[in-house]
Amino acid sequence: MKLIIAIVQPEELPEIKEELLKRKIFKFTVSNALGQGKEIPLQEVYRGIAHEITLLKKVRLEIAVNDDYVDAAVEAICKVANKYQEKGRGKIFILPIEECIRIRTNEKGKEAIG
Amino acid sequence: MKLIIAIVQPEELPEIKEELLKRKIFKFTVSNALGQGKEIPLQEVYRGIAHEITLLKKVRLEIAVNDDYVDAAVEAICKVANKYQEKGRGKIFILPIEECIRIRTNEKGKEAIG
Amino acid sequence: MKLIIAIVQPEELPEIKEELLKRKIFKFTVSNALGQGKEIPLQEVYRGIAHEITLLKKVRLEIAVNDDYVDAAVEAICKVANKYQEKGRGKIFILPIEECIRIRTNEKGKEAIG
Amino acid sequence: MNSLELFTVNNLWMLVATILVFIMHLGFSALETGLTRTKNTVNILFKNVSIISIGILTYALCGFNLMYPGDFSFGQFFGFAGWGLNVPVGNAGLIEYANGQYTYYTDFIFQAMFAATAATIVSGAVAERIKLNSFLLFSFLYVAFVYPIAGSWKWGGGFLHQMGFYDFAGSTLVHSVGGWAALICAYLLGPRIGKYTKVGLKPIMGHNMPLAAIGVFLLWFGWYGFNGGSVLSADPGAVSYVFVTTSLSAAAGIVGSLLTSIFYLKTNDLSMILNGTLAGLVGITAGADVISPMNAIYIGFISGILVVFSIIFFDKIKIDDPVGAISVHLVCGIWGTLAVGIFSTSYSFVIQLIGILSYGFFSSLSAFLIFYTIKVLIGVRVTEEEEIIGLDIAEHEMESYSGFQIFTVE
Amino acid sequence: MNSLELFTVNNLWMLVATILVFIMHLGFSALETGLTRTKNTVNILFKNVSIISIGILTYALCGFNLMYPGDFSFGQFFGFAGWGLNVPVGNAGLIEYANGQYTYYTDFIFQAMFAATAATIVSGAVAERIKLNSFLLFSFLYVAFVYPIAGSWKWGGGFLHQMGFYDFAGSTLVHSVGGWAALICAYLLGPRIGKYTKVGLKPIMGHNMPLAAIGVFLLWFGWYGFNGGSVLSADPGAVSYVFVTTSLSAAAGIVGSLLTSIFYLKTNDLSMILNGTLAGLVGITAGADVISPMNAIYIGFISGILVVFSIIFFDKIKIDDPVGAISVHLVCGIWGTLAVGIFSTSYSFVIQLIGILSYGFFSSLSAFLIFYTIKVLIGVRVTEEEEIIGLDIAEHEMESYSGFQIFTVE
Amino acid sequence: MNSLELFTVNNLWMLVATILVFIMHLGFSALETGLTRTKNTVNILFKNVSIISIGILTYALCGFNLMYPGDFSFGQFFGFAGWGLNVPVGNAGLIEYANGQYTYYTDFIFQAMFAATAATIVSGAVAERIKLNSFLLFSFLYVAFVYPIAGSWKWGGGFLHQMGFYDFAGSTLVHSVGGWAALICAYLLGPRIGKYTKVGLKPIMGHNMPLAAIGVFLLWFGWYGFNGGSVLSADPGAVSYVFVTTSLSAAAGIVGSLLTSIFYLKTNDLSMILNGTLAGLVGITAGADVISPMNAIYIGFISGILVVFSIIFFDKIKIDDPVGAISVHLVCGIWGTLAVGIFSTSYSFVIQLIGILSYGFFSSLSAFLIFYTIKVLIGVRVTEEEEIIGLDIAEHEMESYSGFQIFTVE
C-alpha cells in the first residue's frame, strides 16, 4: 500500500478528480497548501508598496492505494497537469503505508484502502 | 516510530481528543481537509441550480507515536467513530517514521516523540 | 529521498524560509494546522465564559529532499526555532519517500525532487 | 391644529424616523449573525428578511387595527377595527388625522416598522437550533396578534394607559414583549448542543465580530428614529431632548458594561460592551422624554452592568441565548420601565410594576401557548444531526461563506 | 409658490432623499460583492467606487443639461442646455426654481445620484470577467450620454411625457435603462468559465451572504429616498403614501420569491428572497404614487415570483448574470411599468408599452454600439488565465481577504 | 428670529445631521478594521465603541463648555463655562437659543458627535500595536480637553475667529486636530513589527476590503451631515450648495487618486481610491460653503493626488500609519484649509496659514505631552510577543473570526 501525495494547481482539481474516477480510484483527501517552487512569484501591490508572493496557492491530494493502482493514479494526475507546459505544475511523492484501517468496520490492509 | 494519519468527521474531534488523552497520547497535529469517499454527497442549491458536493469536510489528524502506542491510538480513534454506523467514518493510515526531532532540545528518536 | 514534515510556530516561517534558501533548499509546501503539545494553552473568554484553547495555531512544512540534504534542512529549521527557549517549538518527522515525480516533465527520483 | 408647514415638517420627521427604525432590522440581522456560527448564517439572514416582510404585511392585515382599535370591545383589553387598512379619505387622513402631526399612512408605516422588531428579538435567542418553518409560523402569530393586542393596552389607549402607566417608546411594549417571547422560546427549545456540558459551560463563539459591531452601530443609529420618532412630531425641544438622553444612556451603557467586564470578568470583552450599548438604549427607551440627562446616564450605566450579570445568570440557569437578547431586551426593558417610576416624580413605581407584570403575564403566556402548540404539532427543533451540520446546509442547502476554509470544531 | 417654511422642508426632504439614494451605491457594492467570488471582490468594489465618481462628475459635465434641456433641438428627442452647471442666480435658483420645492443645487445633486445607478446595475451583470478599463469606459459613456438623453424623453418633458407615458420614479427610466445595458453587455461578454459546462449548469456560489444581505437592506433603505424623493416635495400625503406602497411591495416581493423558492425550487434559497425583495422594490417604482396599497402587494408579489423564474430563464439561455441584475432591474422594471397601465385607470397599457419599447430600443441599441465598439477596439473580456486567477490579482495585484484561507476550487 | 415652522425644520435638519455624523463612527470602525489584520480586529472595534462613549460623555462633562465658553478667561484662548450641561430654561433653550435655528440640546448633541471624531482619527494611525488602556486614557484627555479648547479658538469665538480665519466644518478644527495627534502618537509608538525591515518596506495588508469599502461609503454618507449640518440651519440654498461641493470634491478625490495610482503606482489600488475619496471629503470641509463647484472639483482632485504621495512619503520616513489617517486627515485637512485662502477671495491665505500653524502647534504639543507622559508612566506599546500574537488574544482573549482558518504569516 502506498500513500500518494500530490501537490497540484488548484484549478486542476476538478479534472484530476474526473480522471481518477475513470481509473476506479474513488477515494482521496484534499487540503489546501501554499507552495514554493520554480514558479514565477506573484506580484502584489498594497498602498504603494510592491512585494512578491512566492508562496503560491496549491492543492494537496492524498491518495492511499494498493500497489497496483499507483501507476494509474500517477498517470491520472500527470495527464491533467501536463496539458499546460509551464513551471509550477507540481510534484508527486509516493510513501509506503504499513497499515490501513477502515474506521467504520475495523477492516485492515488491502481491503480497507478502497 | 509511526506516523498515524487519520481522516475523521469534524464533529468527532473533541471526543477523539479525550480518548487519546486517556491513553496518554498528548500530542498531535490537526488540519482540515476535504474528503471524497463512500459517503452520500451533500446536496446544495444556489439560485435554482442544484449540485452535489462530493468533497466533504473532514479533519485530518497526524499522530506520531512510538510503536507500542500505535494500537492504543488506533483504538481511541475507532472507539469514537464506531459509535455511528454510517458510511464516511474515515480511514487511518500508518506510515513509518525514520527519525523524529524535538526542535527545542534537538532530542532525537523515541525520546523526542512524546 | 526523504519527506521532512516539520510542525513549527507560524511566526517563524519567514525566517525558516530564508534559512532553507541559504542551504539551497528552494522547494517546499506549507499548510496551516492546529497542534496540541506541551505548550501552555491559550486562555480565551467569551461572554463571561472562560475556556482553554489547547489546539494552537501551527504551520506545517513539507520538504522533500534527497538524503544528503536532510541534515541541512533539519538544521535550518532548528536554527530559527532554537532562538526561543520556550515549549511548543515543534517537531520534525522524517519519512521515507519511495518515489518522486515532477509532474511537468515526468522526471522521476532524485532528479525530480529539487 | 398645526399649520401646513408644521404638519409637513412633523410628518417628514416621522417618515425619516420610519426609515431609521427600518434599518434596525439590518442591525439585528448583522448582530445576530455576527454572534453565532458560520454554519447558521444563511438561516439567520433568511429569518430576518422574512420577519420584516411578515411584520409589515400582518400589520397591514390586522395589526394596526388591533393596536389602535379606536373603541375597545372587551373592556380596555381588546378591540379590533377590522381587517386591512381603513384609509380615511381627504384631510381626515392627512392634516386632520393627528392634528397636523402626521398622516394616516405615516402612522401606519411607522408603527408597522416597530411591529416586526418584537419578532426579531426572538430570532436571536432561538438562533442556531430552531426549525425555520416553526419560527416563521411563531413570528407570524406573535406579530399579527400578540404584539398589537398588548400594544393596545397602552398606546392604543387601553387599561394601562388609563391607569397612568408610562412607556415612552417601548422598553416594555416592544422590547420586553419581544424579550418574554425570547425567554419562553429559548426555554422550550433547550440549549444548543455543546453549550452546557458535563464538564461545565462552554462558550460557543460568534464568528464575525465586525458584523456584530456593524449591527450595534446600526441599531443605535436606528434608535434615534425609534425614540426620536416616538415624540410623534418634530417638536424641536422634545426630539432634541430625547436625542440627548438616548445618546447619554447608550454611552453610559458602554461604560457600565466595560467596567463590569474589566473588574468582574477580568477581560475586555467586546461582545459585552456591544450588549452594554444596546442595554443602555433599551433602558432609556421607556423614559427618554421624561428622564433628566444626568439620570439618563445612571439608567444607562446600570443597564450596562445589569446586562453583563444577566447574561451570566441565564447561562447559569442554562437558558441558552446566543446573542443576549433576553438580557438586553427583557431585563433592561423591565429595568428601564421601572426606572421611570424611580427617577421621574410624575409616574408611580407601582403602576409601572403593574404594567410590567401585565405585559409579562400576557406575553409569556401567549408565547408559551403558541410555541408549545407548534412544538407538539410540528416540532420546533431541528434534529441533532441537522444542528451539528448547521442550519445553512440542513434548511437551506447553501453555504454562507463559499470558498472560505472553515473549521467546524473547537 | 410655497412659503419659505414649506420651501425649506421640501428642500430638506429632497436632500435627505439624495443621501438615501447615495447609500444605495453601498447597497449595490455589498450585494454584488456578496454574490460573487472572493477572488473578484477588490475588482467589484473598485468598479463601484469609480462609478459613483463617474456618475456625479459626468452629470455635472453634461448629464443634467442633457436630461433637462429645457428646449429640445430634435423634436422631443434630444436637447442640450450646454456643458457644466448653469446656476441661475438669486432666487431663480432658490425658492423660485421649482415653485418652492427645491433649489437648483438640490435638483442637480438628487438627479446626479440617480444617474450613477444605471451604470451600477450593469456592474453586477458583467462581474467576474469584464476588463476594468473597458467597463469604466462603457460606464462613462452610458451615464454621460445614454441615460440622460433617455431620461429627457419623459422626465425632461420629451415625447413620451407628451404622450402620457407614466414612470413615477424610474422602473423604466432608471432600472430598465440599466437593465437593458446589463443584458446586452452580459450577452456580448459571454458567461463565466465553468458556469455552463458540457455536463450542464453549475452554480458559482457567492462568497459572503451577510454582505449580500447588508446590500439588500441598504438598497431598501435607500429606496425610500429613491421613491419618496421622486415626489419632488415633502408633501405629507404623497410621500407617506409612497412609503406605504413601497414597503408593501417589497414585503410582498419577499413572500412571492419565498413561496416560489419553496414550492418550485424546493428549497429556502436566501439569494432568491434577497432578489425578491429588490424585485418588489423595482416593480412598484413606476407607480408608487398611483397604485393602491392592495395592488402594491399584488405587484410586489408577482415581481417576487417573476424574478425567480427569470433568473432560471436567463440561465437556460446561457446569459450569465452573477447577481440577477437583469431579472431584478429589467424584467421587474418592465413589469412594474406595465402594471401602472394595468392597475391604474389613469394610464394606458398601450402607451406604457410604447414607452417600454422606446426605452428598450434606444438603451439596448446604444449599449450594443458602445460595448461592441469597445470590444472591437480594446476588448472587453479578461484572458482565461486572468479569469481563473481572479480579477483581484489580475487587475489590482491585491487580495480582498488577506490572511484568510480560501479554497478556490469547488 | 425665525418662525416656529422654520425653527422646527432647521432643528430637524440639525438632528438628522447629528445622526449622520454618528454613523461616521461606524464608518471609521469599518475602515480601520478592514485595513488592518484579522488578529487586531476585536481590539479596533473595542476602541471605536469606547471612543464614541468617551466622546459623548466628556463632551457633556466639560467639552461643550470648554468649546463654547461664552466668555473667555485668558484672552481669547481659554474659557470654561463650568462642568456639566447648563440647560437654559424655557424658550432660552429652545427657539431663542440660536434665533430659531436649533435648541440647546440639539447644539450639544450635534457638537458632541463631532468631538469623538478627533479621537477616532488617532485610533487608525496607532492601530495594531497600542496598549488599550493607554489609548483610552489618551483619547479621554484629548477629547475632553484638547479638542474643545482648540475648537473654542474659532467656533467658540476665540482669537482665530476674531482674526478672520475660516474653517467651515472642520478641515482644521476636527480633521487636522485629530491628524496631528495621529502623527505624534504614531511617531512615539514606532512602526509595527515587520513593516520596515532591513530588506526594505513590507506591506502589511488589510484583511477585509469589503469592510473597508463599507467604511468609506458610510463616511461619505455621514459627511453630508458633517458638512451639511455645519450650515447650522436647513437654509435650502446653503445646505444644497454644500451638498454639491462636497459630492463633487469626493468624486474628484476618487479620480485624482485613481489616476495617481494608475500612472504613478502602475496599479489599480483599491485602498488608495478609498483614501482618495476621504481625501476629497476632508479637503472640501473647510470651504464647502464658499468654494465654487468647479473649484471643489479642483480641491478634491488635488486632495486625491496628495493623499497617495503623502502615504508613500510617511512610509518613506518610517511613520507607520496602517490606515492612512495622517495623510487623509492631517495633510488634506491642511490643504483644504489653505485652499479656502487660495480659491476664495474673501479669505486670506496668510490668516489661513496662521490658523493652521496655531492648531498644529497646540495639537501636536498637547498630544506629545499627554502621550509621552502616558508612555513614561504606564507605557504605550504592547510587548513584541503580544503584537505578534495579536491584540485580540493579548488584550481581549478573544478571536474576531472564530471558525475561519486564518494564516498568520505572509
Ligand SMILES: Nc1ncnc2c1ncn2[C@@H]1O[C@H](COP(=O)(O)OP(=O)(O)O)[C@@H](O)[C@H]1O
Ligand atoms: N521538494 C519539494 N518538497 C515539497 N514540496 C515541493 C517540492 N518540490 C515541489 N514542491 C511543491 O510543488 C509545487 C510546484 O513545484 P515546482 O518545482 O514549481 O514545479 P515544477 O517542477 O513544475 O517547476 C511547489 O509550489 C511546492 O508546493
Ligand SMILES: Nc1ncnc2c1ncn2[C@@H]1O[C@H](COP(=O)(O)OP(=O)(O)O)[C@@H](O)[C@H]1O
Ligand atoms: N484511499 C484513500 N486515500 C485517501 N483518503 C481516503 C481514502 N479512503 C478514504 N479516505 C478519506 O476518508 C474519508 C472517509 O472515507 P469513506 O470511504 O467514505 O469512509 P467509509 O470507509 O467509512 O465509508 C474520505 O472522505 C477521505 O477523506
Ligand SMILES: Nc1ncnc2c1ncn2[C@@H]1O[C@H](COP(=O)(O)OP(=O)(O)O)[C@@H](O)[C@H]1O
Ligand atoms: N507526537 C506528535 N505527533 C504529532 N504532532 C506532534 C507530536 N508532537 C508534537 N507535535 C506537534 O508539534 C507541536 C509542538 O509540540 P510540543 O510538544 O509542544 O513542543 P515542545 O516539544 O517544544 O514542547 C504540537 O503543537 C504539535 O502540533
